[in-house]
Amino acid sequence: MRSFKYPIYFLIVTLLPCLVYGGDILLQSTTSTNNSGFYDHILPKFKNATGISVKVVAVGTGQAITNAENCDADILIVHAKEAEEDFVAGGGGIKRHDLMYNDFVIVGPSKDPAKIRKAKNILEALASIFKIQPPFISRGDNSGTHKKELDLWRRISAPIKSHSGKWYKETGSGMGTTLNIAAELDAYTLSDRATWLTFKNKRALKILFEGDLLLFNQYGAILINPEKCPKTNIKEARALLDWILSEVGQTEIGNYKINGKQLFYPNAQK
Numbered sequence: 001m002r003s004f005k006y007p008i009y010f011l012i013v014t015l016l017p018c019l020v021y022g023g024d025i026l027l028q029s030t031t032s033t034n035n036s037g038f039y040d041h042i043l044p045k046f047k048n049a050t051g052i053s054v055k056v057v058a059v060g061t062g063q064a065i066t067n068a069e070n071c072d073a074d075i076l077i078v079h080a081k082e083a084e085e086d087f088v089a090g091g092g093g094i095k096r097h098d099l100m101y102n103d104f105v106i107v108g109p110s111k112d113p114a115k116i117r118k119a120k121n122i123l124e125a126l127a128s129i130f131k132i133q134p135p136f137i138s139r140g141d142n143s144g145t146h147k148k149e150l151d152l153w154r155r156i157s158a159p160i161k162s163h164s165g166k167w168y169k170e171t172g173s174g175m176g177t178t179l180n181i182a183a184e185l186d187a188y189t190l191s192d193r194a195t196w197l198t199f200k201n202k203r204a205l206k207i208l209f210e211g212d213l214l215l216f217n218q219y220g221a222i223l224i225n226p227e228k229c230p231k232t233n234i235k236e237a238r239a240l241l242d243w244i245l246s247e248v249g250q251t252e253i254g255n256y257k258i259n260g261k262q263l264f265y266p267n268a269q270k
Contacts, residue, residue: 001237022054023233025240028065028073030144031174031215034058041256046243060143060174068092068222071229073236074150076222079144079192084220093222097245100253100264101218104148105196106209108134108188113156116188123156130158133167135187139178140170143218149190177258179205192217194228194263199208219264221245244268 033039034056043054057067061078068076069092077099078084084096105117106125114132119125127168130153139146139159153160160168169187171178175195182189183203191199196207223241226234243249250266257263 002165015120023236024055025044025074025233025236026072027054027056027057027075027077028067029058029077030061030064030079030219031058031176032079032145032192032195033077033176033264034174035100037200037258038194038256038264039227042249045252046240047250049243049248050239052239054181054240058174060139060141062142062147065092068224071224071231073224073229074233075224077219078222079217079219080147081218081220083144083147084222088222091225091228094225095216095222097221097241098269099219099221099244099251100266100268101216102193102264103217104145104190104215105193105207105212106188107182107191107196107205109186110204110206111186112206112208114188116175118207119209122152122209122214125209126152126158127156129188130156130160133163135182135185136168137178137182137185137187137189138168138170139175140164141174143174145190145192148215148217152190155214197261197263199259205220218267 039056047053061080061083064076064078065083065087067073076093088094088096113134114128116125116128119128121193128162138149164170171181174192176199179191179199180191180201183201183205186204208255221241221244223237226232253264254262256269
């Protein structure tokens with residue numbers, strides 16, 4: 001009789017997750033978390049712990065929420081709190097959880113024609129841009145970053161849409177494409193810090209303004225409501241949610257760095 005090569009506890013640890021969970025997870029998420037390499041760091045660790053695979057669909061927050069409303073998701077990770085709360089209130093999600101945060105920055109040409117380096121706050125910086133009207137590139141895609149940008153323009157009562165196609169240009173694309181166009185045109189743009197840190201085609205672009213509390217960028221996680229979407233893999237999705245909100249998952253979020261710089265800061269509430 002041939003004996004087993006591995007001890008029984010090894011077989012239990014490695015095979016049990018596959019017996020407990022039945023399907024993979026579909027995660028609708030932002031481009032910023034995906035483009036920054038965050039999921040390449042975090043999801044293999046989750047799979048090692050549970051045996052569950054996660055497929056990521058990376059789009060703007062608005063599109064991610066729309067996809068989830070169409071039941072094309074098991075879990076959401078996005079960054080537009082008001083829209084997230086509306087999604088939950090409408091019955092699409094079970095509950096919204098704070099997950100992690102970083103911030104937004106204004107990047108632009110190193111010559112800084114609008115002189116926003118000298119601004120006292122972000123609203124003063126944008127007012128200077130609106131007055132001088134140098135090229136400004138907007139994502140224009142209903143993403144969390146785009147929503148934040150429009151909110152900031154509204155705070156200074158700038159009718160920015162009336163300038164669309166002139167000095168204010170909308171790409172309708174993700175952060176990487178928008179940064180590439182800004183680099184090509186020596187233009188200003190609003191970027192999440194994680195995408196900026198991992199962006200390679202910076203050319204003459206520099207961070208010209210940062211640090212204002214209005215640039216705080218909170219990410220949330222939401223399970224899709226199985227009462228609205230009966231085919232959702234709720235058990236597997238809940239396993240992912242529990243893991244990323246746990247001490248282990250939160251530690252792994254904090255451990256993700258590029259060139260020694262931390263991209264996301266965990267802040268799940270205990």
